[in-house]
Amino acid sequence: MTATTGTRDGQIRIQGLTKRFGDFTAVDDLSFDVEPGRITGFLGPNGAGKTTTLRMLLGLVRPTSGTATIGGRDYAQLPHPLGTVGAALEATNFHPGRSGRDHLLVLADTASIPAARVDELLELTGIPAAARKRAGGYSMGMRQRLGLAAALLGDPEVLVLDEPANGLDPEGIRWLRGFLKHLASQGKTILVSSHLLQEVAQTVDDVVIIANGRLVRAGTMADLEGTPGALVRTSDPEALAGALRVADVTSTLQDDGALVADTTDLRLVGDVALRAGLPVYGLQPQRADLEQLYFSLTEGTNRNLGDAAVAVGAPTERDAVIGEEGADER
Numbered sequence: 306m307t308a309t310t311g312t313r314d315g316q317i318r319i320q321g322l323t324k325r326f327g328d329f330t331a332v333d334d335l336s337f338d339v340e341p342g343r344i345t346g347f348l349g350p351n352g353a354g355k356t357t358t359l360r361m362l363l364g365l366v367r368p369t370s371g372t373a374t375i376g377g378r379d380y381a382q383l384p385h386p387l388g389t390v391g392a393a394l395e396a397t398n399f400h401p402g403r404s405g406r407d408h409l410l411v412l413a414d415t416a417s418i419p420a421a422r423v424d425e426l427l428e429l430t431g432i433p434a435a436a437r438k439r440a441g442g443y444s445m446g447m448r449q450r451l452g453l454a455a456a457l458l459g460d461p462e463v464l465v466l467d468e469p470a471n472g473l474d475p476e477g478i479r480w481l482r483g484f485l486k487h488l489a490s491q492g493k494t495i496l497v498s499s500h501l502l503q504e505v506a507q508t509v510d511d512v513v514i515i516a517n518g519r520l521v522r523a524g525t526m527a528d529l530e531g532t533p534g535a536l537v538r539t540s541d542p543e544a545l546a547g548a549l550r551v552a553d554v555t556s557t558l559q560d561d562g563a564l565v566a567d568t569t570d571l572r573l574v575g576d577v578a579l580r581a582g583l584p585v586y587g588l589q590p591q592r593a594d595l596e597q598l599y600f601s602l603t604e605g606t607n608r609n610l611g612d613a614a615v616a617v618g619a620p621t622e623r624d625a626v627i628g629e630e631g632a633d634e635r
């Protein structure tokens with residue numbers, strides 16, 4: 306593959322990317338861009354093809370067709386891979402007898418990165434003391450932080466993180482959010498996968514949603530959430546809709562009888578109702594129901610599980626699947 310034209314430094318460009326395993330198409334003609342200085346959520350149900358896409362981007366799996374480039378180059382063509390892209394694909398199992406710090410020191414040494422950088426990153430990821438203990442007893446959250454520190458060793462302009470919030474407690478998720486926002490504010494390109502839109506909704510600027518290996522939505526989080534409105538309940542919603550129209554506010558009647566006015570000005574809606582002599586039983590800001598929206602975009606597309614399992618969110622067979630990967634890639 307050759308360099309793609311029209312891409313900027315640090316921009317990820319996925320174009321017509323396809324991966325077939327035998328008869329099975331895991332990633333199907335996928336195209337999207339990921340921009341520097343922004344956090345992009347890469348979303349899809351279990352088995353949608355996120356990890357396979359990330360592995361192609363990182364040169365770990367060969368695409369059947371299409372390209373996945375960073376700053377216009379394939380991973381294999383990057384002159385300084387560690388300084389260009391850092392990745393944490395899954396919470397790695399570190400050598401149990403070695404400390405996390407020693408693990409990073411080995412990685413740093415092979416890339417001629419000074420040891421001081423390791424300690425700097427352990428501070429940044431909040432594990433300076435814990436990382437001196439044997440990795441055998443590390444929690445999932447601890448392994449996630451260590452994986453993040455490893456990804457940042459070469460101070461890369463692009464960061465690719467597969468389900469980084471897995472295993473983090475609420476405080477850890479909050480910390481991760483702030484940390485990623487800080488890195489994005491430095492101009493880094495950050496691609497974060499998750500199978501839950503709500504988990505990343507407060508973190509990401511952009512979203513790329515895939516299902517069955519295909520793109521179903523790409524855009525800003527703000528666009529996905531839509532324009533916020535005001536949800537109002539009254540005795541005669543039709544009459545209130547008419548009164549709002551006179552005040553230049555359009556509204557939509559929901560199935561449950563509530564009216565959603567196309568404005569964030571709750572006071573205006575209350576005043577209009579008062580002037581129309583209508584009682585207000587409830588008045589609140591209305592935002593998109595992200596869970597419902599995400600479900601409607603990806604409904605029934607979990608390819609790792611049967612339909613019943615999708616409905617109850619049962620654990621996945623991903624580990625077994627990933628274990629098989631080597632066979633195909635030899």
Ligand SMILES: Nc1ncnc2c1ncn2[C@@H]1O[C@H](COP(=O)(O)OP(=O)(O)OP(=O)(O)O)[C@@H](O)[C@H]1O
Nearest residue numbers: 326331351352353354355356357608623629630633
């Ligand atoms: N080596 C392989 N051989 C055969 N099928 C594979 C292989 N690797 C992945 N798959 C299939 O490709 C699909 C996509 O898997 P992938 O791990 O990329 O999904 P994902 O979106 O990352 O899901 P998860 O959230 O569970 O990690 C899965 O349904 C899986 O069964």
